[in-house]
Amino acid sequence: MTLTEPEKQRFGSVCIETQCAHLSATGCSLGDSKPFACLLYPLSYDPHMQTYSLDVDCPLTPDYLQDFVNPESAAGRHLRQSIRTIARLETSDPAFLVENHAIDSEFFELTHLPVELLVDTQHK
Numbered sequence: 001m002t003l004t005e006p007e008k009q010r011f012g013s014v015c016i017e018t019q020c021a022h023l024s025a026t027g028c029s030l031g032d033s034k035p036f037a038c039l040l041y042p043l044s045y046d047p048h049m050q051t052y053s054l055d056v057d058c059p060l061t062p063d064y065l066q067d068f069v070n071p072e073s074a075a076g077r078h079l080r081q082s083i084r085t086i087a088r089l090e091t092s093d094p095a096f097l098v099e100n101h102a103i104d105s106e107f108f109e110l111t112h113l114p115v116e117l118l119v120d121t122q123h124k
Contacts, residue, residue, distance in 0.1 A: 002037045002100040004093050044104035045086050047097040053110035
């Protein structure tokens with residue numbers, strides 16, 4: 001799993017071979033302190049193309065696509081927060097963004113998030 005530099009200091013490493021060790025019956029045991037790669041999911045960011053994608057196989061993807069149009073929805077808030085964090089990482093830890101997208105591209109089937117959703121979300 002890809003970690004930012006501060007996350008590497010906090011977690012050391014997080015390896016998911018078949019199932020995440022932090023995933024319990026009630027969800028992630030790390031709560032809000034989970035790594036950004038986990039917080040970003042089901043989104044993926046391509047720093048070279050500066051585009052966002054979604055994991056097609058995530059059961060939340062259809063709901064996310066529908067809810068992004070509402071900036072107050074969970075998906076709208078998630079996208080806005082992800083965009084802000086990625087903007088910081090582009091200067092503080094660009095290697096994380098490159099590595100994370102490479103892993104996402106290898107393990108997930110990604111579909112591009114429509115540009116108009118990004119434009120609408122960034123201005124709200």
